[in-house]
Amino acid sequence: MIFEGLPTTPRSEELIDKAFSRAARSGRAKSGLEAQQSMLQTAGNILSDNLENVVTEWPDFGVVDPFYRELADAVLRRELDARTGEDGAEQVGLDALRASLSEVTWASRQVETIQREYNTKLRKTDPETARKHRKQAFARMADVVEEVEADLLRVGEARNALRDLPDIRPDEPTIVVAGYPNVGKSSFVNGVTRADNEIASYPFTTRGIQIGHFERNHIRYQIIDTPGLLDRPADERNDIENQAVSALTHLADAVVFVVDASGSCGYPLDAQLALRDAAVDRFDAPVLTVCNKSDRSRDVEADAYMSVTEDENVDAVLDLAVETVDWEPDLPSRSG
The missing domain is CATH 3.40.50.300 (P-loop containing nucleotide triphosphate hydrolases)
Known part of the structure; x- marks a missing residue:
């Protein structure tokens, strides 16, 4: 069944702790400017990759069999709270899930942008200034991930609601x-x-x-x-x-x-x-x-x-x- 293998969706706090703790370990293995660069690279990669994986693990609903698409929409209309889109209209069901997945994609790309920006700043500076830049980058990355906390929760709720649907096979008569x-x-x-x-x-x-x-x-x-x-x-x-x-x-x-x-x-x-x-x-x-x-x-x-x-x-x-x-x-x- 197409929803059965969906992985658990991490919380924003969980992602941030994972990224920054691993960054700290990578930094301890080096010194000076190289340590700050390694920490920035590690944290940025973990955050952007994990956020991207949240989205890519979901099937493309544009090509999902219409049976499962409508069934998923019905389940999510019951299970998920509505969310308000940029136009002020309420989004429910699959529309709400798609909107949250889109926000998580945005967060992944924002983290990548921050990482590239501070990589440039860290190339030609002293270790102490590099440390300040790296801490600024971490703060901005954390803000981005925390901004999509509600979206991560909604994606996780959708996964829990859909993973136990009956295994009905649209390709069988x-x-x-x-x-x-x-x-x-x-x-x-x-x-x-x-x-x-x-x-x-x-x-x-x-x-x-x-x-x-x-x-x-x-x-x-x-x-x-x-x-x-x-x-x-x-x-x-x-x-x-x-x-x-x-x-x-x-x-x-x-x-x-x-x-x-x-x-x-x-x-x-x-x-x-x-x-x-x-x-x-x-x-x-x-x-x-x-x-x-x-x-x-x-x-x-x-x-x-x-x-x-x-x-x-x-x-x-x-x-x-x-x-x-x-x-x-x-x-x-x-x-x-």
């Missing part, structure tokens, strides 16, 4: 299972996938989502049940939850919408079909209507009928979903 609670979605996912199903949690769902995998013709598929998101109408979701659903629209290659015509799920059939119609409008992927509990009632027009509890037509429904996905793997071309 994906079937999203939707429908009201108690219609049999989770039982269907459990029944058609391997025993090592992953149960993972989005920050904006009350229950963990279920991610299963199965294979057809040597192709691995992932199938996802998302309780708390796709089991109620859009007007009952908050903005962040709706954005999470929007992220799923980039991921789904097919949607299996499960209905219960018997009504034993506790929701009337017309409400279930209204939610199904909303899914058809929301997803670009094809939406299959599947009537579960068909041993109790088939009183609905559907693409397929099954009974998970009776193990009737479950595999046929999965085969229909695979056929609907119509996935063609990218195979290496053969030359010659």
Whole structure:
């Protein structure tokens, strides 16, 4: 997962202490003017390099898969406080993170500028004046790093919020299972996938989502049940939850919408079909209507009928979903 390997973001005080303590050690190994030059070089390099690394470890959100980009934005809108940009407008989500990363980049370059400026001053001077210049440089570098303390904290919070997102793979064919609670979605996912199903949690769902995998013709598929998101109408979701659903629209290659015509799920059939119609409008992927509990009632027009509890037509429904996905793997071309 693209956010899993993000390193811990250092605090400004931590960076400054690290840079100046190592600079002091490098200075003790030399004397006179050379000692001051070595200290300046060491501190400047550590600060600028570490600040730059904070930024470069993050993926380029311009090329990140749209699923993860929208998902990250939804998570950060929930987890991070808004910040105010130069134009006075509030920035939230990815915009706030990008703004903080930009500030950290600025700080890295400012430290480099200070380092170059004082390197010049230290070239032709006596050791005592060089020591004063070096101390001035350290003070200015520390001021720059302290100026981006809030940005470093925000980047660290973003890393903590994103690193434990479910490992969902946008490059694998994906079937999203939707429908009201108690219609049999989770039982269907459990029944058609391997025993090592992953149960993972989005920050904006009350229950963990279920991610299963199965294979057809040597192709691995992932199938996802998302309780708390796709089991109620859009007007009952908050903005962040709706954005999470929007992220799923980039991921789904097919949607299996499960209905219960018997009504034993506790929701009337017309409400279930209204939610199904909303899914058809929301997803670009094809939406299959599947009537579960068909041993109790088939009183609905559907693409397929099954009974998970009776193990009737479950595999046929999965085969229909695979056929609907119509996935063609990218195979290496053969030359010659």
